[in-house]
Amino acid sequence: MIERRTRGRVAGGVAAALALALALTGCGNGNADDTADKSDEFGFQPTGLPIVEKPLTLTIAGEKSSLAPDYNEMTLVQGWEEDTNITIDWEMLAPEVYSEKRNLLLASNDLPDAFLNSRFTDAELVKYGTNGTLIPLEDLIAEHAPNLTAIFEANPDLKAAVTASDGHIYALPNAEELGLGAVPFFWSINKSWLDALGLPVPTTVDEYHDALVAFKTQDPNGNGKADEIPLSFINNWWCADIGDLFAALGGIADNTDHRIVRDEEVIYTGADDRYRDAIQTLHEWYEEGLIDAEAFTQDDKAYLAKGKTETPVLGSYVWWETEEVVGAERAADYVLLPVLEGVNGRLVGHSNLTDYGRSAFAITRSNEYPSATMRWVDALYEPKMSAQVSYGPIGETLVENADGVLEQAQLPEGVNAGELRQKVALGAGAPHVITRSDYESVILPEPRALQRAKALEENYLPYIEPDFYPSVFFDVEELEQIGQIEPDIDALVEQKRAEWIVSGGIEDEWTGYVDQLRNMGLDDLLKIYQSGYDRYRAAAG
Numbered sequence: 328m329i330e331r332r333t334r335g336r337v338a339g340g341v342a343a344a345l346a347l348a349l350a351l352t353g354c355g356n357g358n359a360d361d362t363a364d365k366s367d368e369f370g371f372q373p374t375g376l377p378i379v380e381k382p383l384t385l386t387i388a389g390e391k392s393s394l395a396p397d398y399n400e401m402t403l404v405q406g407w408e409e410d411t412n413i414t415i416d417w418e419m420l421a422p423e424v425y426s427e428k429r430n431l432l433l434a435s436n437d438l439p440d441a442f443l444n445s446r447f448t449d450a451e452l453v454k455y456g457t458n459g460t461l462i463p464l465e466d467l468i469a470e471h472a473p474n475l476t477a478i479f480e481a482n483p484d485l486k487a488a489v490t491a492s493d494g495h496i497y498a499l500p501n502a503e504e505l506g507l508g509a510v511p512f513f514w515s516i517n518k519s520w521l522d523a524l525g526l527p528v529p530t531t532v533d534e535y536h537d538a539l540v541a542f543k544t545q546d547p548n549g550n551g552k553a554d555e556i557p558l559s560f561i562n563n564w565w566c567a568d569i570g571d572l573f574a575a576l577g578g579i580a581d582n583t584d585h586r587i588v589r590d591e592e593v594i595y596t597g598a599d600d601r602y603r604d605a606i607q608t609l610h611e612w613y614e615e616g617l618i619d620a621e622a623f624t625q626d627d628k629a630y631l632a633k634g635k636t637e638t639p640v641l642g643s644y645v646w647w648e649t650e651e652v653v654g655a656e657r658a659a660d661y662v663l664l665p666v667l668e669g670v671n672g673r674l675v676g677h678s679n680l681t682d683y684g685r686s687a688f689a690i691t692r693s694n695e696y697p698s699a700t701m702r703w704v705d706a707l708y709e710p711k712m713s714a715q716v717s718y719g720p721i722g723e724t725l726v727e728n729a730d731g732v733l734e735q736a737q738l739p740e741g742v743n744a745g746e747l748r749q750k751v752a753l754g755a756g757a758p759h760v761i762t763r764s765d766y767e768s769v770i771l772p773e774p775r776a777l778q779r780a781k782a783l784e785e786n787y788l789p790y791i792e793p794d795f796y797p798s799v800f801f802d803v804e805e806l807e808q809i810g811q812i813e814p815d816i817d818a819l820v821e822q823k824r825a826e827w828i829v830s831g832g833i834e835d836e837w838t839g840y841v842d843q844l845r846n847m848g849l850d851d852l853l854k855i856y857q858s859g860y861d862r863y864r865a866a867a868g
Contacts, residue, residue, distance in 0.1 A: 366698040373471070377412035378702050385700060388418035388432060389443035390425040390756070392749040401751060402720045413703055419443070433460060438693040441700060444756035447498060447686040450806045456497035457803075461689045462697065463495040471698055472705035475499065478760050484797065485760070487867035489685040492802040499704065501687035501756055503717065504763040505772060507779050508680030509795075510787040511566035513647040519660040520547035520642060531668040532575040535643075539617040542642035550638050557642045558612075559619035561630050563821050567645045569609075570676045575669030577605030580676025580792060585820055586856065587676070588794040591864070593857045595849060597820035598841050604670075609828045623825040647779060663782060666790045675787045677795035685798070687758040704758050713759035714770040719751040725770070733770040744773070799859035808855055812848035819844065 370380025391398070398404050398417040408414050418439060420428055426446070432438055433455065447455070455461045468475055479486035482502075489500050521528060521538060524545055529535040539557035541547070548555060561567035563583050574580035579594075579601035580587065587594050596602050612618055621629065634641045634653035639660070641653065649658045666673040688704050690697055707716050714733050718724055724747060725733045738744055748754075766772050772780060801809065823840060827833040 363695070364698050365695045369696070369699065371696075371699050373702075376410050378699050379412050382412055382414060383696060383699060384414045384416055385441065385694070385696065385703070386416040386418060386439040387441045387443050388420075388429065388439040390422055390446050391419040391444070392754060393421040393423075394746055394749040395419070395754075396750060398753075401753075402723060403715055403751075403753070406720075407703075407706070411703055411706075413699065436693075438691040440691060440694040440696070441704075442498075442689045442691070443687070443758065444501075444754065445498060445686045445689050446756070447689065449685075449800060450803060452497045452686060452689075453491055453800075453803050453806070455689075456491060456495060457493070459692055461497045462692055462694070463497065464499065464690060464701070465490075465494075465496045467690075467697055467701040468496065468705075471701040472708070474705050474708035475760075478708060478762070482760075482762065483867045485683055487863050488681070488683045488798045488800065490866050491800050492805075492862065498686045498689040499758050500760060501684040501758060502682050502760045502762075503755060504682045504761065505766065505776055505780060506682060506763065507647075507776065507783065508682065509677055510675055510783055510791060511647055511678050511680065512568060512571050512645050512676070513566075513779075513782065513787075514571065514643070514645055514664040515649055515652070515661045516643040516664045517542070517547070517639070517641065517660055518662045523547050523549075528662060528665065529667065530665050532572075532670075535575075535664070535667055536612065536617070539612070539642065540615065543616050547642070548639050554638070554640050555642055556619050556633060556640050557617045558622075558644070559630065559633055559641060560622050560645045561625060561627065562623045562825055564627070565678075565680070566647050567627070567630060569645060571666075571674070572609070573602060573605040574671075574674040574676055575667045576608045577601040577603070578669070578671040578674070579605075580674055581605075582676050582678050584679050584796065585817070586679065586796050587792065588796055588860065589792070591794070591860075593796065593853055593860055595844075595853060597816075597824070598844050598849060603833055603837050606824065606827045606833050610831045610833070613828050614831075618828070620829075623829065648775075663786050666787065673790040675790045675792065677792040679796045681798040683798050684756060685800070687756060707758045708760055710761070710765050710769040713761050714765070716753050716757050716759040717755055717761065718770065719748055723751050724748060728771075732768065735771075735773055796856070796860065797863050799856075799863045801855070801859055805855050805859065809852065812852045816844055816847050816849060816852065819847070 366379065369383045372378060372380065398415070398419055404415065429442070429445070438460070452461070456463070485500055485502055489496050489498065491497060516528065516538070518528060520542060524541050524547055526538055526541060527534070529538050542555050542557040546553070546555070560569050565583055568581070568583060570581035570583070573596070579596055579599055581596045581602060585595055585597040587596055609618070631652055634644065634657070639657065643664070644652055646652045649661055653661060666675055690700055694700055706712060711733065715721060715725065718735075721727065721733065724736055726736045728734050735744065738747065761770065771777070
């Protein structure tokens, strides 16, 4: 047994999880260029604890929450230092100053040993990976990261997501596979109004239209005024758009990227005839007064206020949390709308939001101890340790239930869970992976997330598009081409989408509009996205 000091029961929980994580580490010598790795000079141990026999200090820079203290004050970090014999000189900065500091570091020869929660963009990862600022990690992972290796073997999509187009891995992932972003458009309707009008909860798009007409014309709030808003949304907003109404009316679900995948083919919805058909009908609805006139101009603050007026005026809306829109006292008046039967049955779009991040941890060329560094960070990918990295330590924010599964600890009175988490955990952008199965056997999701996941499972996932566009890692040339083409195309599509729903005219303008998109480079853009998609599938196996 490895003998080590602990700081009471809390630190003991941290130490136990870290010990388990590091005990898994296999043998090997670390770096692709072994002569540059000086880990052995500090008594590097390929398995067990400590990682090095002589105290070693690494410098790690990155972004942290503005609420987070000095990381050395965190229980988690203190336990890691004791167990590993590795001290971290933390250079963690709040978001408002980190970006500038990081750029200064990258432009100098005074690089840290590693970046944690680096916030590197894809273009930056490729740039700094190919120019040697960040070292390739795949060999180090194979030799010294058994936790991450096991995760990649069980989740090839995650490995594909962090593998650059040249085959190298320049940064490690963060992931929480709750899957909540798959369907961000939760569709609600005022059931108290339906009951007052003697109407059932709609199940078809025609029934939904009729309910909106009744909301508009029959004064369901009973104040004698025509102040009801039958349907409100925020055009092209990530969780408040009407993409799934496009599915019911036209047969093709839209998303905020206007990019979907069907039968392994990348499709741009904004140039699809089924998209045109949906907009034609939506214009008719707008002319009938069923659509909020402010849906194309309002921000989230104005939108969320509409559900909390003294007299209720909101009939139906899109947002993924009822209480946030209408308030807790009015939430019981609303129900989730079933997936509507439309022109091609029931269909729910799949967003391109991903559970994966790929810039959680990167090792720089200045690091003389990559083997020891990889062993240190791999410990964070052990399931219970990953849970603590994101949510906080056992004994502070987490407790074990009777089944040995972690769950949220009862909060002290007046303490906000989100703020507390930022003060005691490294956060969602740090190196960790919590898989879908981990959320059953390792840690239970937060109550709010559980409610959302249940709604997804019961209402939307049975009808969801089977495919979506994954988190593809493009090369520098591809990123440059996308940057030159896509912004102008998206701006035109968003402009015309709103204009046609409000003012009509799509029938006369459609052909010229599609030609304009092609002249702007749509075909070239789709080729890039298709190539990236095919490459991703090949990497995922």
